[in-house]
Amino acid sequence: MARVLLVSSCAGKVNIYLKAFQKYTRKSDRFHLLLFNTSEDAARQSISTVKELKKNPLVQKVTVLPAPFFYMRKPKFLWILVFLLSVVVELTSFGRGFRPDIIHGYFAGLEVPICFLASKVFKASSIVTALGADVLIELPKYKKPPYKQLLDRIWRNFDKIIVVCHDIAKRLVYQLGDPAISGRVKIISDGVDLEEFKPKMKYTTDLFTLLCVASFLPLKGHAYLLKSMRILAEAGYNDVQLILAGDGPLIKRIKQQVLRYRLERSVKFAGFVNHTEIPNLYQNVDALVLPSLYEGLPVVLLEAMASGLPVITTNVGGIPDVVKNMENGIVVSPRDERSLADAIVTLKNDPHLRERMGRRGQAVIKEKYDVRTVVQEIEGFYIALSNTS
Secondary structure, three states: OOEEEEEEOOHHHHHHHHHHHHHHOOOOOEEEEEEOOOOHHHHHHHHHHHHHHHHOOOEEEEEEOOOOHHHHOOOOHHHHHHHHHHHHHHHHHHOOOOOOOEEEEEOOOOHHHHHHHHHHHHOOEEEEEEOOHHHHHHHHHHOOOOHHHHHHHHHHOOOEEEEOOHHHHHHHHHHHOOHHHHHHEEEOOOOEOOOOOOOOOOOOOOOEEEEEEOOOOHHHOHHHHHHHHHHHHHOOOOOEEEEEEOOOOOHHHHHHHHHHOOOOOOEEEEEOOOHHHHHHHHHOOOEEEEOOOOOOOOHHHHHHHHOOOOEEEEOOOOHHHHOOEOOOEEEEOOOOHHHHHHHHHHHHOOHHHHHHHHHHHHHHHHHHOEHHHHHHHHHHHHHHHHHHO
């Protein structure tokens, strides 16, 4: 049995991960969770998630740290230092009745220095999982002194570095400037629970409905998606509807863009959607669209494909590893609203193509992205590292 201290600012992703762990592994490992939020939106959304996590039989304790909201702005060395000192105090009290074998950072932002400190406090092995945005957005914040020298030492401390795709692996090694670290990097893609995400039921409707599930962040490309919807509206395609599910700092700006383009009738906002409700969303749309500018390997893409939906997305990050253009989806260049609009029309006008892409996409997910394979592989790391710690 491995005793794992799981550190993360992504409570929702941790909840999905531990649900799968509870369903598809030996169920002998035990987790203590150290969670924190880096935005007010995340703090608000995580309340119900934390309640769910506490019900998981593998979770022995959940600690939520005071939220370092400063982190979403330009990093300030003094504020980060104060926060990390408070973490050390918390770790000291946290470990009185629990000494972990493994420290696992799930996301690679502030989780990285926290894991480093925890590994020293408990003399434990450490793992970090980099999901994409952390490598693309967070790491570049720390290229200059005093961060750079500290970062180099901290990353060398990890026994294993898990990344979700080859593109993120290459970017991580490049950002760190240490080719030797590549020997500790292991690519384990995110997976989908195939019992929860199943092919959609066939139905007919007058509207062609697109779904975009993504936080309202610049990297998700919502602005370009709305430009493509304006192109369609101006061309007379009044039977195309877009549902935007998610929350985030740019939501007010996106709503203003909808009003400016006069798209109120064709673009609907679903708000933040709990992960348990997402399978039902997939059942009621014709295709998923994800116009990202940067990505790792987005789980929503895998879930939609497992649900038998055709997808429209961009050729960034690990997406081309999964989505093959005109086979199981349509792939366009980022920031290209015209190509997005053309892709939407292509799927709208050809229901047989949609059905064929949906079947092929589902087959790919079933073969390569089953979550039970993912968690069993990570469980193997836990076993190996707990035996050496």
